[in-house]
Every structure is written in structure tokens, then in C-alpha cells.
Amino acid sequence: MNAKTTSLWRAIAVDNLSGASEIYARVLQLFMQHLSLLDQTKAALQEWPQWLRALLQAQPAMAPLYNLANNLALIFEQESLSEKERIAQALALLHKEILQSPQANAAIAQHAFPLLAEKPRVLTHSYSSTVAAVLENAHAKGVKVEVYLSEGRPANEGRRMAERLARAGMPVHFFVDDARACFVNTVDLVLLGADWISEKAFVNKIGSRSLALLASVLKIPVVVLAGQNKLWPTYLPLGQEPEQPHAEIWAEAPPNVKPHNFYFEDIELHHAYSVITEGGLASLERVQNELLNFHAAEFWRRL
Helix, strand or coil: HHHHHHHHHHHHHCCCCCCCCHHHHHHHHHHHHHHHCCCCCCCCCCCCCHHHHHHHHHCCHHHHHHHHHHHHHHHCCCCCCCHHHHHHHHHHHHHHHHHHHHHHHHHHHHHHHHHHHHHCEEEEEECHHHHHHHHHHHHHHCCCCCCECCCEEEEEEEHHHHHHHHHCCCCCCCEEEHHHHHHHHCCCCEEEEECCCCCCCCEEEHHHHHHHHHHHHHHCCCCEEEEHHEEEECCCCCCCCCCCCCHHCCCCCCCCCCCCCCCEEEEEEECCCCEEECCEEHHHHHHHHHHHCCCCCCHHHHH
């Protein structure tokens, strides 16, 4: 990849504020730009495994990027096709994803609308463009949505979420993460986004697990909102998130104090939680069945 593209990869790698859907949209454009500049000679695709590894290393915990890598690998592995044909297929895939990706949130919002119409007081955590789209859709259709929102330490992405929802005209109650127990009895529903959904768990911003467990104890519905490209099987595990800079939580910690800073965590996915994708309400059994039929590229064997 050229220096400009490498610089853009680095920008994606250090982005800890954008939601997974937003990062995915940027990656689609970046790959489209890169493939469009290839000369389509026989050597044009020699380095495609390195491109995909760079993608996965940039954001190792985001399933949409893994699904994109898998779909591109399935194309690049077709050695019976010429480089020109494979590049054309890859560009067509990217173009299709660029067009359909924004429509996924709109479809999820439509499927979630009846739930919001019945349960308009919502507690959510940190920032999710999918959750925001669902809330904005309900508000625009006349539902009196009231949002309770925890900040999402350490980067406080919840502030961005609060600003977005407030601009749309919704009342937002904003508080530190550990204050959620003071507000959870006030709400009808907990909405969470996800960066990855497997057969057994989903991954979201740190703090989501304690919120989901608290809501379950109090019999408050927990709904996970995510596009189908967040589904990824456990037999092809995502990369492990490294510890993040401890200075984000305590820059000058005294001796013998070791700060630990992670952005994401696993939350057990069980029958008490609902999942809504662009295909509608998905039961745990449906999620598991879809992942059983996952078509993996040979690329993963070489990682």
C-alpha cells in the first residue's frame, strides 16, 4: 500500500471514538480507493493477504471488518479468474456494501420501532450509531423518547451520543457509568450496540456487561442492535484487544498501582436478551444457525 493509504490505516487503528458502523464505512471507501488504483497486472494482487492482515490489525475486535476480509478473500482466492476479473468482483462487492451499509441501520430502526413505541424510556451506554439511528427514528415518528445515558469511560463517547440525541430534540439524562443503578429502575428498556455477536456472546463497550446483568436481575428487557455483518463464529476468533494506554485513566499512578484499561468486553448472550438486525428480531437459535452455515475463506488457515 502507498504512504497515503498506510496513513489512513493508522488513523483507523487509533480511532476509539467512532462506532463500528462508522469505521466500517471508512474502511469500505479506503479499500475502494486502493483497488481502483491497482494496475490490474498479474502481480497486482500478490499482496492481498497483507492488505487484509493490516485491516484486521487496525481494529482487531470489530466483526464487520472480519466479514469484509472474509468476503474479499473468497474473491481473491479464485485463481481461475484473472486479476482484472477478481479486482472487478471486489470493487462490485465494496460498491454494494457502500450502498447497503447505511440502509442496515434504517432497517433496524424500522424493526425496533414498535418496541420503542411501547417502551420509550431507554437506558443505553457510550456511543452507537445504530442505537442512535433507532432512537432518532422513533423520535421523528412522534414517540416521546427519553434517554438515560452513561458516559462510557475512559474516552467518554457517551458525550458524543448525548450531543447527537439532544440535537435531534430528545431529552437526555447523562451520568457516570457507575450511577446507572440509580436510574435503571426509571427505564422501560436497555438498548446496546455490538461490535461482534457470536453463538454465545456479544462484544460491546466496557461497562455493557454490568448494565446487562443489572437489567436482567430487575427484569428490564435488554435488546442488542446490530447489523448482520456483526455476526462472526467463535471457531474463527477475533483478535484480542490489547490493553489501552493507562494514562487515559491515571496518567501518574503511584508505585505499586497498575492501571488496567480496556475498551471492550464480552457479554454472555442468552435467552433473556433480544437481538434485532436488519432482518428483524433474531432469536438466539437463529443467530446460532446462521453462524453454523458460515462460509470461511482459506485465508484464515494461513493467519
